[in-house]
Amino acid sequence: MDHAEVLLVAGRAGVGKTTVGWEVSALLRGADVAHAVIDGDFMGQVHPAPPQDPDRARITEASLTAVWANFARHGYRRLVYTNTLSVLTETAGMFRRALGADVRIVRVLLTASDATARERLVRREIGSELERELTGSARKARLLDRHAPADTVRVATDARTVADIAREVVAATGWAGQDRPARPPA
Known part of the structure; x- marks a missing residue:
């Protein structure tokens, strides 16, 4: 395989993206x-956001590009990327610029009811961020439900x-059943 493939695992806070991403890696x-696995939450984690990049999109893309270049240099062609809104159409350009114009993008949206997300967030958020996470989770669940592209596997x-x-x-990737090199080239 000479082109990159990326599995985007998205969903509201509390849906289990990071945990599922690590389990996907274990299965692979x-x-x-x-x-390779990247938790997108860490690609743009700076404060304050630069004035010229208020949503941190440029920093996120630059970080992804640099990290992926390192992985690709070592022969990796498949990426598992977890991030809340990563399946949205507007992120496709970032992945094409960072991983190559011919990247195959597989979008998966994890879903959970409000009650399930709340239960998980209450267990996870033991600091000062619980209310912010609950509010943001509900808002992003609605946004993802409305705007995830038609090819997104829910x-x-x-x-x-x-x-x-x-x-x-x-199973949505087809990676485990395809002919593939077991190891990246040395």
């Missing part, structure tokens, strides 16, 4: 599928195990 490792997470969810996500 078990199938000996070469890949995967419900309510009352399911992480392993079960990850198997469904990996």
Whole structure:
């Protein structure tokens, strides 16, 4: 494979993106599928946002480009990328610029009910951010529901195990069943 492929795992706060991303990686490792994992939350995590980049999009793209260049230099062609809004159409340009114009993009939107997301966030947010996360989670769930592209695979997470969810996500990529090099080139 000479072009890159990216699995975008998106969804509201509390849906389990990071946990599912790591389980997807475990399944791919078990199938000996070469890949890299990036949690997009860390690509633009600066404060304050630069005046010329208020939504941190440029910093995020520059970070993704630099990290991916390192992975690609070592032969990796598949990326698992988790981030709340990553499946939205407007992010496709960032992935094409960072990973190459011919990148294959697989979009997966994890979904959860308000009650499930709240339960998970209450367990996770033990600091001062709970109310902000709850409000943002509900708002972003509505936004994602309305604006996720038609080719986005929606995967419900309510009352399911992480392993079960990850198997469904990996199936959407086709990576575990394709002819592929087990290891990146040396």
